[in-house]
Amino acid sequence: MTDPNAHLSADELDSLLLDHGSSRATSHIATCADCRAMVSADRQLVAALTVLPSWDPRAGFAERVIAGLDRAVVATLPATPAGQTARSRSARRRVLVGGLLVGGAVAGGFAWAALNPAAALDLASPALQDVGQTLWLSFRGVMANALEQPWFGALRDTLASPVRVVPALVAGGVAYAAALLGLRRLLTRPAADAAGW
Amino acid sequence: MTAPTPVDWRLLTDQEVVRHAVAGREAAYRELIRRYQRPVFSLVFRMVRDRELAEDLAQETFIKVLNAIDSYRPEYKFSSWIFKIANNAAIDHLRRRNLDTLSLDGSPHAETAEAIEATTLQIGSDAESPLEEVANRELGSQIEEAIGQLRPEYRSCILLRHVEGRPYEEIAEILDLPLGTVKTYIHRARNELRILLADTREG
Structure with missing residues (x-):
């Protein structure tokens, strides 16, 4: 049987900090000034520790991590982003059509210049x-x-x-x-x- | 071909996000980083007490975790795994170099006096008086300094228990220590902190 006059054990102190101490622990601190002072000091300390701030790393941390992954891991990532929306598909289609139009115009210009070198040189x-x-x-x-x-x-x-x-x-x-x-x-x-x- | 269903990552558990990461979805990698970058960086920063170094070690931690995501065992908490790797990285570094004497006031990225002031530790409620606020801010700085003077094992234990709010069982898993040892370390760490803080105030 636990001695009612014995000072608090580490487990009893922990349970008091969590606000569910045993009846022995609770009654002990009512009569023992040393243990009461220790519980009070630990409560203050824990309260101060709990509200210490936390910090984020610098912006771009995720990008740096992803860039640092092994090539084998990166290779398993899908080539296109998962969960493409209709909007993103439409945007890709517009870029493709625009690219084809520009490419066609450039190729047409070269073809015309090859067929009409004199006129092309005059223009240049x-x-x-x-x-x-x-x-x-x-x-x-x-x-x-x-x-x-x-x-x-x-x-x-x-x-x-x-x-x-x-x-x-x-x-x-x-x-x-x-x-x-x-x-x-x-x-x-x-x-x-x-x-x- | 049907497009993959959009995922609301915030609703998923860590285990579910990890399953997507194992399947190679970059968004899952980013979600894991988003969830853990702050606690991992804060833990490592308090352990090594050097801003640049903490960033490097946190980055190294995530790269290790994500490169080895296939080997993750779902029967363990993901948080235990990543904290274990982060703590090991910090402890390994501390064993190689002794970097326990740097200041830890304010944000890790605060470069100017104003930035440091703006990000210095805030302790207490919004309702406190200016005098209380100054006292609490000073207490926060003193606690940070005192934590820095603890043995690395005690420091890990006290940070994981009272700053990160991890249960004893998880701390034992993270640190590969018996549960009783974790309890003892935390108890001793609190005692040492109390003594260090009392010395600071008396000094």
């Missing part, structure tokens, strides 16, 4: 003509320089022969794939158990 400003001439001269200069190089003959022979170009392309592809795999391995986080359970 002198400055544009100067830029075009400069670019053309630069291209010709680079090509003339390349043609004079000792390795150009070997390159031309290689490109002209499928027997030589196919192994070169395959070797290049394999090297590229190996580099990609190596890079992916470097960027993958270690598969540690995050929480230990």
